[in-house]
Amino acid sequence: MNQMTALEKDVETQKTKIAAKNVNVYYGESHAIKDVNVEIEDNTVTAFIGPSGCGKSTFLRCLNRMNDTIDICRVTGDIEIDGEDIYDSRVDPVQLRAKVGMVFQKPNPFPKSIYDNVAYGPRIHGLAANKAELDEIVEKSLRRGAIWDEVKDRLDAPGTGLSGGQQQRLCIARAVATEPEVLLMDEPCSALDPIATAQIEELIDELRDSYSVVIVTHSMQQAARVSQKTAFFHLGNLVEFGATGQIFTNPEDPRTESYITGRIG
């Protein structure tokens, strides 16, 4: 399936945002991702599921070149965002990461004020010409993160003082503030309670309007609730990729079926 046919297919299908071809990842000698091909669409939530250790996080981190920060990690193959190879030597990984935001498993607000947490990215990338503009970006981002109402009176309080769910929404707001085009989320709810999880899931659904969202999750219910597309990884292979409804109701591969019915842990 190339880009042209994807565009032509039907109205439900969005244009391809990220295209990965023959991606292999090695940690030293160990082969963590094996020949993965996938096309991730814009304005869509794509879920990566699979047993732990199958390489979901590793593949996710290829998409914003976070794997570059690991010495022993080596990535081969092509990954294109909007048709541009992100592993090309002309691409600055630092700029790329502003465009491809990331939210991590454990909420990791900086030990700074709520305001400074959100303003961190815009300041680094020079997105605001003056204080008023910065204030505006911070407010807009906190609103997008669905946490504005809870923190608007205490923007100077430390971000680390918030509850786990609020911290995670703050981290989402922080990622949103650099105006990314893609949002990568690595098990964003695994450290949260059910209520906070529900809030984040609702937020993810709203974020789909503006971004291409890729979410790694170990919860199949969550994948079913929030995503339109699902990719199932197993032992470093991308076993199956398709519409979420189809993967969950009518998987093609026996391994997918075993995992979904709980036979592969």
Place this chain on the structure above:
Amino acid sequence: MPTLWLVFTLIALAALGFVLGRQRALASAGGDVKLLHSLPAYYGHNVALSAIVPAIAVLAIWSLAQPMMIESRVAAMIPAESIAENTTVSLVMSDVRRLAEGLDQAVEAGVLDAAGANALEAQTIDVRALLAQVGVALGSEVSPEVLAAAQRYRSLTATGSILKTVVVLLLSLGGFAWAYGRTHKDFRARNVVEQGIMALLILAASLAILTTVGIVFSMLFESLNFFGLHSWSDFFFGSTWAPNFRGDSELSILPLLWGTLYISLIALLVAVPVGLFAAIYLSEYASGAVRSFAKPLLEILAGIPTIVYGLFALLTVGPMLVRIFGQGEDGLLGVEWMSGATSVLTAGLVMGIMLIPFVSSLSDDIINAVPQSMRDGSLGLGATKSETIRQVVLPAALPGIVGAILLAASRAIGETMIVVMGAGAIAKFSLNPLESMTTITTRIVSQLTGDTDFASPETLVAFALGLTLFVLTLGLNVLALYIVRKYREQYD
């Protein structure tokens, strides 16, 4: 019995106790280990410990206390008038001890028999000549009082030793018998041994703490002596350090404190940036290979004896500075600012070099304690490595780094060898880093070495200086540890 033999006997008893206790426990269970409450060796250990620990403890205390008690009783025998003008009781007592030892040797060599040694009288026999035969040289003729005291000293020591041997052996046998009697298959030997071991460990820990307390108190008493002889206001608020032997010394700590702080400041100005940058490089940038090679190398620096740094200051850094700022080999800058190799700058630079590994290894630990997720968060937003370090890692690590700097400062203030060799001996207030200056530690060394009289304020001032230094560094350490601990909690 000599103490060494006594100890060997106790060890033999303990070994015997181990074997017998073990056997008895096994026998009480009919040879079946499973019926015993504890493993057989525990019964053995129980008997062995009971035989040796109380006995050894009493032996140790007795051996320390006996000479003190005997001395005080014998010293009372010497009449005040027989203590000559220019001596003291303690000098006479050392004569007594020496004479007593001489008599012991004479008896051993067969020149005297035991009764004869006790019956000696100074008037009838030349004791000095007699002892010279067995190779004991006495400083002066023996007076009757000293001879009588020495004889008394000998007899008290002899009875004391016999009594000590008897009591220690009885205690050991008693402990043996008691523990052996209690050995039975239902006896909880394992629990008893556990408690015994805990007691031993507590003893070790309290010894360490008690010695520290002892050190502080001895310093405190000597300092009080000093303040009895010299005004405290001159010490703390005076402006001049000028000891002399005419009895009107000015002994103020302030010029010394100034030198100490000035040198420490220069040392920190060298050590903090270099150490911190080294730590940042090693923990954030260096590859595994470089780190595994550079980190141990840096830590070897920390193991160099400070006297070696002192030599480095004296022989290399000092002359080098003179070449730059003075007329050494005609001077590089052509100025005449520095004449001698010792200066604040010399000592400060070398001390800074000494502190680099200290600062860097502490900072490295602290930077590594900042969670990786913090860095990922920043890198994931498109920050570069150095932006991440400056804006996230360092602010997060700041309290810990401040603590590390305070610890380094307290080492700088207490450092001795480098300043003794590199700083000079002149106490003064000056801002010129090229002049030589002196520090608290240097003055302590010089007041206490050489021919000193331990009752003059010029000597005792060393204790007051030492105590001030102790309080200063203790305060810094407590503050630093508090900050570092507070910081650790943040990420646990």
